[in-house]
Amino acid sequence: MACLEIPERNVALALTFLMIAVPVHCSAQSSADLRDEVSYTNDIRPIVNNFCTACHAGDDPEGEFVLTSYKDVVKHMKQGNLAERINDADDPMPPAGLMPAYMRRMFRVWADQGYINQGSKKANAGRKQMQEFKPPRISPVDINKQGFELLEYLQGHWVGSMNLMGQDFEWWAFDYRPISTSHIHAIFEGGTIGNLFTSFFVTEFNGKRTIMARNGGLLNGIYRTSYFVLENVSYGRDWAYYRLVDAYGGSDIMYMELTFRADTLQFKAFTSRFGLTAPRPHMDFQAKRMHPELATQAAKAVGFPKNVIDFDFSKGLPKPTWANDYPMTSATYIWEGANGQDEASRQPMPSIVEMGRLAKDPRRIDQMPYVSQLDVSVKRTSLTKGKKLLVYLSRDALVDARGRFIKQYGYIREDLLNTLLSFPELAKNQSRFKFTYLHPGSYYLTVIADMDDDGFPSPGDVTHSRRKLTVSPSSTSSVTINDLTVRN
Structure with a gap:
């Protein structure tokens, strides 16, 4: 019997697909434009951060190929391997497919110009003026008339399969629970590489009481949050459909589609990479609602659902910091962190709250109600040194009192794996992880040393005695695992 496949080695790639990290110059760029100055800070770094650093950064980069600084990128350009891979249609980098041709030409022009590091403000301003974007006037759905039930439909631990830009993941899960009277939230924790959250809440926007989605996370030091607004609702005999579009650029930039049928959900996302192309399929999550009592308990605790404003955007969205240097196309807030900086200039990584302030994110984690943090x-x-760690939070216990897998056919039982609520993976040199945006409640914590490096809990892996914990609302707590010594 084949074991259930959960996201493992492809977590970094998955986050690359889920998050579009950094705005880059629009596709209107022509060959003539490439006669102008091409620099690392103005041109190359945004492309690398958007397409490359999800896999080629951090403590365990893909292929030991790091692209997080000017020196890194120049080194691989001079060696020839970077230029070769980004132009290799048979084995492209990024794996999802070749980046636009004009971007690939930029690397060649950059090399021809002598690898300019700091670009001139004059050159950057000229590009911005040339590529101004005119946003559409978005007319949100008035949830006083229809659409409010979207928040109710989202409740549940959704377990199913995911397709991310053509790559299939047999198992995926999102745990949507209310965190206020009119706000529901879920997060995917990727571990060392970063995380991704999506929440839906009631707001006032463009003169309407409506629903907005907040989507983003932290990826290899890059903080990104995007805002979407409910723009279309339709109903059939046994289904309901909802579309949310980028709250600045509309459906030409990004949009989400959610379709509910009974206890099933199809959640699709489309993106243009900030206007580089027409929106293309980005994510397709098909799932079944499981363990509804988790959301029911949270709803009772916070008085959900009520049609009241959770966060007010009646005065519009603030201008992102990046829009000072690039044409604004999206309601997206970004702080690049240490990525892309020379090693000598890197500063200690700020907290996620401070990153939000630097990005001018209008809704930061410290403003999110009810959710907690767990360190x-x-x-x-010596047994587990140099091994990746799988850190699982689940509704049900995955190991017995001694720390051995509760298994069938040699692997953890499939019905137990389906209770996984969060499943980050830590690099071989890491021993600490902080869960953020964590729902209050009871969890079983299971840390697994991945001895065979297959990214999956399997025979021979090392665990610890069963550990159950309770997370209180709006709390910060910590737990230490001292007995990671049980060989399965």
């Missing part, structure tokens, strides 16, 4: 530390021994 997990693991004491490694």
Whole structure:
């Protein structure tokens, strides 16, 4: 019997697909434009951060190929391997397919110009003026008339399959629970590489009481949050459909589609990479609602659902910091962090709250109600040193009192794996992880040392005694695993 496949080695790639990290110059760029100055800061770094650093950064980069600084990128350009891979249609980088041709030409022109690092403000301003974007006037759905039930439909631990830009993941899950009277939230924790959250809440926007979605996360030091607004609702005999579009650029930039049938959900997303192309399929999550009591308990605790404003955008969205340097196309807030900076200039990584302030994100984690943080530390021994760690939070126990897998056919039982609520993976040199935006409630914490490096809990992996914990609302807590010594 084949074991259930959960997202493992492809977590970094998945986050690359889920998050579009950094705005880059629009596709209107022509060959003539490439006669102008091409610099690392103005041109190359945004492309690399958008297409490359999800896999080629951090403590465990793909192929030990790092692209997080000017020196890194210049080194690989001079060696020839970077220029070769971004132009290799048979084995492209990024794996999802070749980036636009004009971007690939930029790398060649950059090399011809001598690898300019700091671009001139004059050159950057000229590009911005040339590429101004005129946003559409978005008319939100008035949820006083229809659409409010979207918040209710979202409740549940959704377990199913995911297709991310053509790559299939047999198992995926999102745990949507209310966090206020009119706000529901879920997060995907990727571990070392970063995370992705999506929340839906009631707001006032463009003169209407409506629903907005907040989508984003932290990826290799890049903070990104995008805002979407409910723009279309339709109903059939046994289904309901909802479309949310980028709250600045509309459906020409990004949009989400959610279709509910009974206890099933299809959640699709389309993106243009900030206007580089027409929107293309980006994500297709098909799932079944499981363990509804988790959301029901949260709803009772916070008085959900009520048609009241959770966060007010009646005065519009603030201008992102990046829009000072690039044409604004999207309601997206970004702070690039240490990525892309020379090593000598890197500063200690600020907290996620400070990143939000630097990005001018109008709704930061410290303004999110009810959710909590949990800091997990693991004491490694010589047995587990240099091994990746799988850090699981689940509704049901995955191991017995001694720490051995509760298994069938040699692997953790499939019905137990379906209770996984969060499943980050830590790099081989890491022993600590902080869960953010965590729903209050009871969890079983299971840390697994991945001894065979297959990214999956399997025979031979090392675990610890069963650990159950309770997370209180709006709390910060910590737990230490001292007995990661049980060989399965």
